[in-house]
Amino acid sequence: MDNTRIFYLMMMIVHLFFFFSVGICKQFVVTDFGAVPDGKTDSRKALETAWQRACQTPGGSVLVPRGSFFVSMADFYGPCNGPTLFEHRGTLVASADPTLGERDHWITFDEVDGLTVFGDGVLDGNGALSWSRCGGLARCRQQLPPATLKMNYVTNSMVRGVRLINSKMFHVIIWASDGVWVRGVRITAPADSPNTDGIHIGDSNNTRITGSRISTGDDCISIGEGCTGVNVTRVRCGPGHGISIGSLGKYPSEGGVERVHVRNCTFLGTENGLRIKTWAQSLSSTVVSGVVYEEIEMRGVGNPILIDQFYCPGGSCQPGGESSVEIRGVKFANVWGSSASLASVSLKCSRTHPCRDIEFVGLNLTRGGRPTIALCANADDRFGGSGQIPSRCS
Known part of the structure; x- marks a missing residue:
């Protein structure tokens, strides 16, 4: 067994041991904090509050139940008080606004260690208006559309089972992270939707993507500058532009x-x-x-x-x-x-x-x-x- 497989196996064992030892009883349900599954009421504050409580609590877990929740944007910051679960069973729907107030992402996890995002829920980027306005990026160079999910400075973490659809730009960005495992996800956007990469990795180490299906209008997976130790296994890609390393060399001081x-x-x-x-x-x-x-x-x-x-x-x-x-x-x-x-x-x-x-x-x-x-x-x-x-x- 190679060192990478040993690393991910140990990561899973540590997560399971922690949650079984403390008991998964400290669950914070977003509807208890005011989230409304009507697809119209902004549930941002409820999601962020539930996350803050879970993040501060050893063995904490967030639950998004069944239902459609409109979320203008959401930021989930660490560090947390131990490994944290985010169980997603519903549908989170983004605004149709192509810029989301000049943000480069819709939902982000930032500086979290030991995160597990899992469930059969959907993240709907609601990107159709962005595609019509930003085809080829020529009309959107001053402000690129936001990615659906950004994992920023995240370590020893997993995303499992969730579905991402119709992102305005990239569906997932893994940036400046170490030990992220994306497993069994489904990413879908129309074949003619521009710049809707499935998963983009940048400046990160020890990234693993397994058992996933990706169908988009751009790269299924793109591996950008500064990446070391990327493993991609059992991925079905198409339609799209394939699995790419790069592009590289566009900017000064890029890593290999x-x-x-x-x-x-x-x-x-x-x-x-x-x-x-x-x-x-x-x-x-x-x-x-x-x-x-x-x-x-x-x-x-x-x-x-x-x-x-x-x-x-x-x-x-x-x-x-x-x-x-x-x-x-x-x-x-x-x-x-x-x-x-x-x-x-x-x-x-x-x-x-x-x-x-x-x-x-x-x-x-x-x-x-x-x-x-x-x-x-x-x-x-x-x-x-x-x-x-x-x-x-x-």
Whole structure:
């Protein structure tokens, strides 16, 4: 058993021991503090008050019962007096306002250790108006729409079972956190909803995403700068833009991305599958290394394997120059299924910082039952074994 699995197993044991030892009897129900399940009355104060009481109480737990609760915004601050539960059984509905008063998030957990958010409840970002106003972000650059759920400086915590729908922008942001496990969640937004990434991770360590289904208008999972130790397992992605590392190099002083492991995942009709994207020209020189993709199924995916070091979404950058982000030590093992394009593997690497040690083992990617090809530029690539499709770079 690797160190990451041991870490998460121990985290679960500690949480269970704590709650069984103190007894889960200190539960604070949001309706007892004035929350009204009519879908209209703002229940922000009730939720925040219930959280404050639970956070201050050893073994404290918040309960959102069945029903539809309108919440203008909510901030759940720590540190707390021990591990804390947030049981979500109802539906929280956001305002249709695309900006929410110039906030970058709707609901946040901040500086909490030992948090467990669980249940079969729904977080409804109510994002349709934002999508129509902010398509491509060109009209919203001064104030981006808010994410649905932001976990900020959160440690040793879990989000399990909840459903997130129709976010105005990203559904989940995990930022500056350590030891967060997202398990068995369902994230859904229309395929044409712009910038509705499922889960975005930034500046965080030891993040795990397992057993989840993500269908959005952008990346199912995006791994941003400063991330180490990301494990993604048994995720069904699609529609959407795939699982991406990046984009990197857009801003100065960005951190690198190390030790990413994506395995046993399925991509269903996504624009991309496994993607690493960096900007040219880059404003920072950083490194992507120690990345393993294995046991991956593609079903009608546009670009199953893509390294793009000339990333420029919607023509939003000045063309020319090279990426200064170095990509090295990336392995693709046992990636199979169907590609929607002839080139199932595309490596568009920087001329000044070529991709190094890119390995392919056990590929079997076809298009309409026929073999696909690999197109590679400025890459040190190795195709190991026999009978791979594709078997080499063209």
